[in-house]
Amino acid sequence: MSQAPSQAPRPRVVVVFGGASSEHPVSCLTAASVLKAIDRDRYDVDCVGITEGGRWTRIDPLWAARMATTAGRLPTVPDDGVGAVLVQDDERTLLCSVTEDGFADVVAVDVAFSLLHGPFGEDGTIQGQFEMVGLRYVGSGVAASAIGMDKHLMKVALAAAGLPQGDYRVIRPEQWVRDQAAALASLDGLSYPLFVKPARAGSSIGITRVTSPDELPAAIEGARKHDPKVVVEAGIVGAREIECAVLGGRGFDTPRASLVGEIRMHTEEAFYDFDAKYLPEEQVSLDIPADVDDDLQRRVQDLAVATFEAMGAEGLGRVDTFVLPDGQVLVNEINTMPGFTELSMFPALWNETGMSYPDLVDELLTLALQRPVGLR
Template structure:
């Protein structure tokens, strides 16, 4: 029997998407092929401590997305940068280390999806699932994502960028001069709709800006787009493939964090979405173009609006999308004929393939 591939599954983390990451990790642990892979569970606390969790109870309140938390009775560890590829060292002298074959960071948001962990993996000389440093950093920052996509000739929603150090009351008037209500306010470097608000007047706009600045020092105010909310998953390295298209039909004012991860009735998912063959092909081609423009690797989920005249307007790009049991990325591939377990296998293979190619 061949030796199992040792996968360091990284989850939790310092971002506001900590609980989403725990849910994603729980789903991956349940679906991964344990005959092929040995999962090394590395939980990161909300203050950044890395813990090697070797117990069966990895999570506390694991079945409740609102109260799920990390089991912290575990060994502190660190990933070593240097010649020893993928060496995971325990910080307690009596504990043995692990030699990882590949790192699978299921970390959403800052300190995980933004190039931080990707850079650490590169220093530690270990394959890492997903995009590299540059693509991860750019994909995390909605401002830079839009600039690059615009340069590539891909449509995005019109926007204004604000920074907390230079924000003033005059910016409210500047926004109103440029856009009609409603507008959307988003932290530039956050996902899962955390800190995102829909504003229908100046009072709501001021409150939305205040909220967004709690999560990031830079934010975007975007023009409201009237259109269908569609998503497409992309998978691959040099020759990426696009999934079928899914549609989110929100049952609330917009598809927020609660609708995504907590309220099962927050939105209706249409999989596959009812689109014509020509529109499907156009969406898939655009999604791959987005993936290639940002030089993504492994995976990405491309979120977009499609107007009545079938104009495609890119909303966001997620280089480490949610992997919970109700997340769109795995569901899109399941609807395309690729099971959750096989998707995990493919992602790990792509990471190893890309690492070997770079060497």
């Protein structure tokens, strides 16, 4: 009597979220959405929640999937969880709980889905850790993550690739400390309104819209609370904010671009800040798809793919552009780990393009599992 063939083990995914950054709650919301979408018939799932203080903890995936904004309060990773660590053992990567007696609840994991936003997660640091322990992971590698997170270095890379962008200046920490007057003078020539931004932060945290020079010192100090390096960008009056989601191609195939979407603020002085992104009562509309003609959509898509490739991005990226009144398209930025909440543009664009949220999560895991570890 022949035996039935044994079932191949399901890949084990470790979802990592939280983190020691100002975007900690956003990461928690993103993780809850992703955890509800992962197909448990195809994947086994574990969770690591990183507290706001940077401590790694084991988290019950069912508990994490229920994280939500409650009474206006955003979720966070609790401080009292059991410690967690990733270690390499021969050709396997192990996820372990850390107890007084040593390691416990040890499982081999195949792929990491990091949903950390901001410093210490989106900036190449955790990607470096995954590389060190031989673990495949969703998204861009160390260099693309680090450069994409730093708005200054990103603009330098885009310029080197010949991609069009707006005017800007950088105020480095030593410039501001040595001579504030000279640092402010370096901004002369930028057209108002100006947008003062932390160089290495996301979710529009720490950004101030400035309409006159006397507002600049306070805006710069506000940005410096999140990052000592500050980017000041010239406002582009009358521009449309058009975004495109990009997925890496399988193997050596060309990256794929979604239909495009548009962010429309309901008042002229408003901009797409943190509250507008994550609190739905704010005065913002997301037009998905955007009301654009075929030619403009193609040009935005082509620029998005060119940006993705110029940065050496992998897996996923959201490219934000400005469309000027004369039709010219400029790159604003690339986000190598865009949000996945129910309000987020990235999954909504792919849903409109024909890839559902669960299928998008599965595609990202598939891309990560197919690529090799090490240099590539």
